[in-house]
Amino acid sequence: MPDRDVELLLVEDNPQDVELTLTALKEHHLANRVHVVRDGAEALEFAFCTGAYAQRRPDPRPKLILLDLKLPKVSGLQVLERLKSDPRTRTIPVVVLTSSREEPDITTCYNLGVNSYIVKPVDFEQLIGAARQLGFYWLLLNQPPER
Amino acid sequence: MPEPPIEVLLIEDNPNDVEMTLYAFEQYRLSNRVHVVRDGAEALDYIFGAGAYAGRNVEDVPRVILLDLKLPKVDGIEVLRRLKADPRTWAIPVVVMTSSREERDVVETYKLGANSYIVKPLDFVKFTEAVRQVGLYWLLLNQPGAG
Numbered sequence: 639m640p641d642r643d644v645e646l647l648l649v650e651d652n653p654q655d656v657e658l659t660l661t662a663l664k665e666h667h668l669a670n671r672v673h674v675v676r677d678g679a680e681a682l683e684f685a686f687c688t689g690a691y692a693q694r695r696p697d698p699r700p701k702l703i704l705l706d707l708k709l710p711k712v713s714g715l716q717v718l719e720r721l722k723s724d725p726r727t728r729t730i731p732v733v734v735l736t737s738s739r740e741e742p743d744i745t746t747c748y749n750l751g752v753n754s755y756i757v758k759p760v761d762f763e764q765l766i767g768a769a770r771q772l773g774f775y776w777l778l779l780n781q782p783p784e785r
Numbered sequence: 786m787p788e789p790p791i792e793v794l795l796i797e798d799n800p801n802d803v804e805m806t807l808y809a810f811e812q813y814r815l816s817n818r819v820h821v822v823r824d825g826a827e828a829l830d831y832i833f834g835a836g837a838y839a840g841r842n843v844e845d846v847p848r849v850i851l852l853d854l855k856l857p858k859v860d861g862i863e864v865l866r867r868l869k870a871d872p873r874t875w876a877i878p879v880v881v882m883t884s885s886r887e888e889r890d891v892v893e894t895y896k897l898g899a900n901s902y903i904v905k906p907l908d909f910v911k912f913t914e915a916v917r918q919v920g921l922y923w924l925l926l927n928q929p930g931a932g
Contacts, residue, residue: 729895739928748876748930753900755928768926775922779915781902783895784888
């Protein structure tokens with residue numbers, strides 16, 4: 639359980655990708671405000687303060703949710719759909735970061751109101767570069783909604 | 786000879802801000818396919834192929850729209866509302882770039898589905914740097930929606 643306000647919720651089940659993303663964020667000293675969840679069910683519990691996160695205060699809300707699509711228990715698309723349809727969470731910026739380049743996934747995400755969609759580079763240095771760039775953009779440059 | 790597709794639609798009435806934005810796009814070689822419209826009415830005509838832009842193919846969508854909120858004729862909020870209400874255009878990333886830091890403006894634009902909100906820096910160097918980051922993110926990193 640994070641003892642500091644969570645700025646970034648990272649929803650990712652692949653441990654290597656978690657590692658690379660955190661490495662990239664450390665460069666901007668952003669990694670200590672990251673909370674990692676490893677399946678879609680836990681992501682929803684965190685977002686809605688239920689189950690294992692029943693004691694979590696919803697405010698301040700994260701500046702960014704970084705969401706993989708291929709998740710155990712509850713899929714990324716279902717998580718996105720829940721987040722963007724609930725008034726308590728729909729203004730939180732969500733960036734899908736996924737290996738999927740499939741048109742249906744991209745279209746569905748935009749239809750559901752995803753803020754941004756990034757295809758994970760296969761090359762790990764490029765993945766670190768992408769994570770660095772999106773970390774800077776969403777955590778430092780972008781103005782988040784009221785928290 | 787058909788014109789190459791527009792990559793960036795810049796909706797901005799302040800001539801200084803237009804100039805600085807175009808300068809940044811050119812300086813950093815982000816795009817040479819930027820179209821500028823200077824009020825909300827012209828923005829809607831362009832987007833939906835009406836008025837002076839009658840016959841323009843609506844399916845021909847830019848990769849990103851940079852939208853100021855304070856516009857003559859039709860304000861930025863209304864332009865945003867129209868963009869995010871139409872299935873032909875709701876997937877186009879809209880980056881609100883505005884001098885307003887008002888909580889109300891921020892929350893309202895996110896509720897209407899704006900993808901990102903950037904407060905325009907006053908300093909020229911910071912302004913062009915912000916435009917550079919916006920350009921790099923939405924033109925190179927982000928995966929656009931179908932269409």
